[in-house]
Amino acid sequence: MTALLPRRGLAQILALIVILAVDRVVSPQFFDLRLQDGRLFGSLIDVLNRGTPVALLSLGMVLVIATRGIDLSVGAVMAICGAIAASLADSHGLPIVLAAALGAGLVCGLWNGFLVAVLGMQPIVGTLILMVAGRGIAQLITEGRIVTFSSPDLVWLGNGSVLGLPVPVVIALGMLIITGAVVRGSALGLLIEATGGNARASELAGVGTRAMILAVYVWCSVCAALAGVIAAADIMGADANNAGLWLELDAILAVVIGGTSLFGGRFSLVLAVLGALIIQTMNTGILLSGYPPEFNLLVKAVVVLAVLLLQSPKFSGLAGIAARLRRTKA
């Protein structure tokens, strides 16, 4: 299990603790938990619950980024699958609804994977197509309306609880365990890292890089589909315009905060999910502190820049900059 929690996770855990401490200062009741109707309530649970969609997305995104790719379409896939789930919810049973939504996610993933792995498009370009067209497709499904439903099964998926924990949190945890078991329990994770590290060398060494790339895009879209269903279940409706909007950026941010390099190679599932939690803890903290939620964007921008600079190969302390400035002056 050491592969799941490497020593480099220390910075992320410290960051989370610091942000939690700040939240505690801002809102003294932050750590209060109470049990009501067999379910836990409190800001911490709220952070977990609200963070679920991004956590799910980052779970798929981290694998894609590990292969040196990127998936911009996850937000649009969320909208499509949420729309499908919402429009089927009142006429069909939960298994069919889930199968249809996840099946749609699978198709979206195959499309992205086909463009990147088979046609050899740049990932940012290939997934841009679905990002642009996907929201249009979602609106086609909902016919431009906000589709609402009242099916108790699907609502439970967004608002129910298991053992005191909200269902979305349990699902995200389950997906983390499944993905971790499959990827780290076999050589798959190593092969994905090899593909991202050097696709050509891996190909020559006998790694089926195309199959790897196809698989990670499919998994990423399936995770996005699940996130879309949960987001729809949470608000008991599907809004093709706003479901998952900008979440692709949050997912990428979560992966970057989790220490996975955008240049592929080494990745960590747990740290990516931790990154998603860090983002959500910041969001909740800003909300609790009474600042307008728009402030989030500024904070996120600063965090992205800080993390990037720390990750940058050219950045080795302030000494590096000073040396560079001296060199350019000379």
Next chain:
Amino acid sequence: MRGLPPVLITAIVLVAGFALCAMQFPNIASTRVVGNLLTDNAFLGIVATGMTFVIISGGIDLSVGSVIGFTTVFVALAIERWGVPPLVAFVAILALSAAFGAAMGAVIHVFDLPPFIVTLAGMFLARGASFLLSTESVPITAPVYSTVSDFALRMPGGGRLTAVAIIMLVIVIGGALLLHLTRFGANVYALGGNRATASLMGVAVGKMTIKIYMLSSLLAGIAGIVFSFYTSAGYSLSAVGVELDTIAAVVIGGTLLTGGQGSVIGTFLGVLIQGLIQTYINFDGTLSSWWTKIATGVLLFAFIALQQGLVALARRPVAKSMGAAS
């Protein structure tokens, strides 16, 4: 004649599309509709010109939509609340957006970071800053605005070539001259072709990167001013998602997303194609606006697949001759 074939294809698609639309709705083929097409897409044409430079140089700029939004809010607040003369406000915001772009370019170059993620941070920053300024839509009532909105050149057939359309056309032509006739333009192509080679050839890579992102943000600032002329208001949520429309226009215009190939004229045609789809949907009346997104997606796919094919074709003989040499 680099980049000519894709541009020709774009031109053929535009003409054929226009002909098809005109066959179904004869009224489309009038100077009125064409004039409106230019006016409605003026801001898009301006940002897309800047984006063309960035993409040809092998980068990408996701912050342009946010810069437009910030510009509209800043200009509206400066004129209406802070009592700044419009011209001073324009100069200030253009200086600010140019500095913003230069900063992004500097971060990209100095820290060797992917442009995609740096401009993403820029996108958050600019949008967040505009939210901080104001979350409400601020109407602009300055007399300059009504003068500019009323100004138009009459075209034969009753069409109006508005001031914003003229600004756009001037910028597109200026951009095309800058890209195709100057040393700066040649360096942009060199950077996109191969950074290391360009650097060895004596291109000041750092300065060029900063200048290119500065140009893109500056044009986004101008597009923001044009957008505020167009809507007579400043709103922090305006131009959300414009970066995607812009990238789509550039790609449909035949610019290679990996850099090194493309043209401003192609981008202009790409903007017109997107505008034409919107116009067709407006004329039809029964189709919903989300068809624009789907049609844009399909066109994007078609053009990227075409590029992929062209690149594969271009690489083949090189690989063969290398094999023969060794």
